[in-house]
Amino acid sequence: MTRVRILVLTSSTGAGHDTRAQAFAEWCFELYRHNVDVRIEQMLEKSSGLFSLGVRFYNWIQQKSPWIHKAFFLLVELLSLLNRRSVAIGRGYYEQVLREYRPHLVFSVHDCLNRGYFQTARRILGADKVRCATYCGEFSGGFGYSINWVEPSADLYISRTATARDYAVKLGMPPERTRVRGYLMQPRQHLGFMSPAERHAYLEHELELRPDRFTVFLATGGNGANNHLSLLEQLLPFADRVQAVVICGKNREVYNQVLHWRIEHPQLPCFLDGYSEAVHLLMQVSDVIVTRGGTTSCAKALHFRCPILFNAIGGVMPQESLTVKFFNRGAGVPLIDRPADLGRVVAGWLADRSSYVRFRDDFRNLRYEEDPTLVITELVNLAQEVAHTNHRPGPFPQKPRRRAEEEGEPIY
Numbered sequence: 001m002t003r004v005r006i007l008v009l010t011s012s013t014g015a016g017h018d019t020r021a022q023a024f025a026e027w028c029f030e031l032y033r034h035n036v037d038v039r040i041e042q043m044l045e046k047s048s049g050l051f052s053l054g055v056r057f058y059n060w061i062q063q064k065s066p067w068i069h070k071a072f073f074l075l076v077e078l079l080s081l082l083n084r085r086s087v088a089i090g091r092g093y094y095e096q097v098l099r100e101y102r103p104h105l106v107f108s109v110h111d112c113l114n115r116g117y118f119q120t121a122r123r124i125l126g127a128d129k130v131r132c133a134t135y136c137g138e139f140s141g142g143f144g145y146s147i148n149w150v151e152p153s154a155d156l157y158i159s160r161t162a163t164a165r166d167y168a169v170k171l172g173m174p175p176e177r178t179r180v181r182g183y184l185m186q187p188r189q190h191l192g193f194m195s196p197a198e199r200h201a202y203l204e205h206e207l208e209l210r211p212d213r214f215t216v217f218l219a220t221g222g223n224g225a226n227n228h229l230s231l232l233e234q235l236l237p238f239a240d241r242v243q244a245v246v247i248c249g250k251n252r253e254v255y256n257q258v259l260h261w262r263i264e265h266p267q268l269p270c271f272l273d274g275y276s277e278a279v280h281l282l283m284q285v286s287d288v289i290v291t292r293g294g295t296t297s298c299a300k301a302l303h304f305r306c307p308i309l310f311n312a313i314g315g316v317m318p319q320e321s322l323t324v325k326f327f328n329r330g331a332g333v334p335l336i337d338r339p340a341d342l343g344r345v346v347a348g349w350l351a352d353r354s355s356y357v358r359f360r361d362d363f364r365n366l367r368y369e370e371d372p373t374l375v376i377t378e379l380v381n382l383a384q385e386v387a388h389t390n391h392r393p394g395p396f397p398q399k400p401r402r403r404a405e406e407e408g409e410p411i412y
Contacts, residue, residue: 004036004383007103009113011044011051013058015249016137016296018042020109023186024135027376030187036380039101043113047090073318076112079148083116091120098124105383106132111146118151131155131382135184135375137295139326141167144318156382158375160299163326181375182368183303185296189280190303190372203285207271209243214350216342217245217286217306219279219297226251227313227339228258231290234343236268241350243269245286247276280304287356290336293320298327307363309345310335331362 006028010021018040025038044051054076082088098106098121106121108114118132133156136149140163150157150171157178159165169175183190194202203209216235220226228246235242248255255274262270276282279297283289283306290309291297293316301308310316310324312335327333336342349356 003034004032004105004380004387005101005103006036006038006105006107006379006383007097007101008038008040009043009106009108009110009117010040011042011055011110011112013044013055013110016294017110019186019296020135020137020184023184024107024109024376024379026186027372028380031373031376032380036383039097039103041097043090043094043097043117044110047093051090073144073146077147079112079115083148085116085119086123087116087120094120095124102129103383104130104387105379106130107379108132108134109137111136111148114151114154115148118153129386131386133379133382134158135181136160136164136168137184137299138164138319139295139298139323140164141170142322142325144321145171146319147171156378158378160295161326164322179375179378181378182370183299183372184375185280185300185303185372187372189300192280193304194281194284199285202281207245207282207285209245209269209271209285213243213269214238214241214346215243215245215286215288216346217282217289219247219289219291220249220251220254226254227311228254229261230313230339231311231336231342232258232261232265232268232270234339235346236265237343238346238350239265239267239269242346243271245271245282247273247279247282250275287360290342293317293323295319295323298323302363302367305364305367307360308333309342312337313339327363327366330366332359333363 008021008024010017012018021040025040028036028038045055087094094117102125106118108117114134121130121132132154134149134151134154135158137160138145138149139161145164145167150168150173152172152174154173155177157168157173158181159168159178160182162180165178165180168178200211203211209215218226218228218231226248228248232244235244246258248258252274255272258272262272280300283301283304286306288307288309289301290311291301292311298308308327310333316324324335334345
């Protein structure tokens with residue numbers, strides 16, 4: 001039996017692309033064990049010093065000055081011209097990986113790793129020896145949706161939402177090779193729902209917080225872009241009714257600052273962590289999450305029914321605007337343009353609980369259920385077409401799914 005080899009192309013511009021690459025690899029192992037080999041390559045960083053510098057600059061922009069990214073985004077769009085037929089920058093390393101690994105499927109989860117990369121794979125390996133696919137995590141189309149996502153020769157193009165799929169078709173992707181598949185998160189997270197009793201215990205014993213208080217989750221991406229200190233100040237007037245959950249990503253400086261702030265303000269109950277692997281649990285015990293428009297965090301919040309307030313302080317990056325637009329139009333999710341906006345919103349909810357309940361319910365109406373194994377099976381089957389193997393996975397040992405009505409309402 002031929003072992004299927006899948007090369008995943010990603011980059012650490014933000015944390016979402018790498019997270020989806022890792023989730024795909026973990027699902028493949030759960031479903032197929034050792035019959036599917038997944039190799040993840042951070043292709044931009046490894047293939048070119050110029051691209052590596054660009055990735056670091058992107059992450060600096062996200063942390064310090066999101067408004068600059070509008071110009072940076074337009075510059076990146078020029079790759080659609082450079083990579084029309086082949087990889088223009090960093091081709092040597094990519095070709096080396098293709099020749100050494102000889103993948104049956106090249107799977108891109110990053111906008112800059114489609115055009116040219118698929119054509120190069122077919123030239124090196126043979127058009128009948130490799131398949132190519134893309135997973136685009138954007139929520140909608142328009143300015144911010146990179147044209148680099150769409151390589152019309154791709155064998156399969158997967159979008160998170162129907163709105164984003166329609167925009168890909170508008171940019172030239174043949175509709176018969178598109179799919180809408182939604183979530184792509186790690187198995188333990190996708191299935192990691194807690195019961196009301198478990199949420200109560202988690203708040204009390206793990207976070208040392210109170211189940212009867214309104215819980216505000218101040219989140220950040222892996223790079224630690226945030227406005228935690230100024231937002232925490234806005235919660236102080238409600239310290240008798242509100243508590244905070246704060247994570248700082250890999251930003252050690254901000255973690256130390258919030259740690260000191262918490263000591264100086266004991267009246268506001270606050271759980272603090274750095275880079276957290278338990279975000280899916282923290283969302284389930286929170287009444288609202290304040291986050292930038294990263295697709296991974298927002299998709300996870302939707303999956304775990306935690307309403308969003310968008311952190312737009314300093315501006316919204318073009319890619320983030322696609323997420324903001326989807327949730328704003330679908331559920332009226334507002335933007336926090338200034339720290340005082342958070343205080344105003346929370347004050348309104350505390351004064352009129354029904355206004356929060358309406359907001360929460362509108363947000364949850366955007367949620368959808370899906371079989372998380374479907375997209376994995378489709379991609380592996382695509383690789384099997386050229387690997388000449390008939391292996392199929394056995395039943396996946398899923399935990400019993402709890403119905404929505406069994407999960408109860410958030411605890412104040």
